[in-house]
Amino acid sequence: MNIAIMQPYLFPHIGYFQLMHACDEFLVYDDVAFIPRGYIHRNNVLLGGKAHRFTLSVPKASPNRLISELVFGPTPDSLLTTLHHAYAKAPYYAQVMPLLQAVFQNEDRRIGALCKYSFERVCDYLGLECRFLLTSELEHDRSLKAQDRLIEMSLMRGAEGYINSIGGRKLYQAAPFAANGITLSFLASQPSDYCQTPLDSRRSGRQAEFVAGLSIIDMLMWCSPGEVRDRLAEYQLLPEDLELLRAAGNVADTASMTGPLARDVSAHSVQGGLASCH
Secondary structure (H helix, E strand, C coil): CEEEEECCCCCCCHHHHHHHHHCCEEEECCCCECCCCCCCCEEEEEECCEEEEEECCCCCCCCCCEHHHCECCCCCHHHHHHHHHHHCCCCCHHHHHHHHHHHHCCCCCEHHHHHHHHHHHHHHHHCCCCEEEEHHHCCCCCCCCHHHHHHHHHHHCCCCEEEEEHHHCCCCCHHHHHHCCCEEEEEEECCCCCCCCCHHHHHCCCCCCCCCCCCHHHHHHHCCHHHHHHHHCCEEEEECCCHHHHCCCCCCCHHHCCHHHCCCCCCCCCCCCCCCCC
16 A cells, blocks of 8 residues: 655645545654645636636634644635636636535635545545545554654555655655655656646637646646546656665656556646647
């Protein structure tokens, strides 16, 4: 069984959901300190051809408090109005907007619980199977630090593999995981671009330049569930010690990889250009 353990984020980018695609169980790491300037309570959507920040308030937010001790404030009507203006002409607005409303208006405002609920709703919509648990509800040794705590939780859940986003490659080492019978690997996301142009603009020959790095909300609005699932598989799982993750580019040569960690990655365009619209 593969496991990922990550802090809760509000409708994060696709790389977060690729971790869910790659693992069997996803632990929402909510009994650690809140990061006020992070993306736990905010993200970006596409509005007027540009990235637009949306935020949910977190009363009494402080880096001295655990995420599990904090709640989201009420969702302002203006946020849902912004999402309507941003995506009313997107092809999957009618299917996705009710999902967003259900999450943003959910009565359980605990940060970890609401983010976990959003992950479950998105995965249900996409037909993606993954189990979600809050670490605040698991019995484990909270006096442990950094990777030692992750290893303990992985062992408690019976994991044989631990997967982290490639951004954590300098934080964790393979040897302590291997000593406990766990394979450490990192996910390098390589999602292809997609069309962000409304149907009426496509018919008139206009096409918007692709804006990368947005919340999963954007991809859900513009792509069918099948198209999103295809992009969820566009990544490589890299062993921690694979020649220091090909230090030059931090991405492995798939031809040199064998076994279950090797993934075929479809050809992808360079982000920032014009994605193909049909």
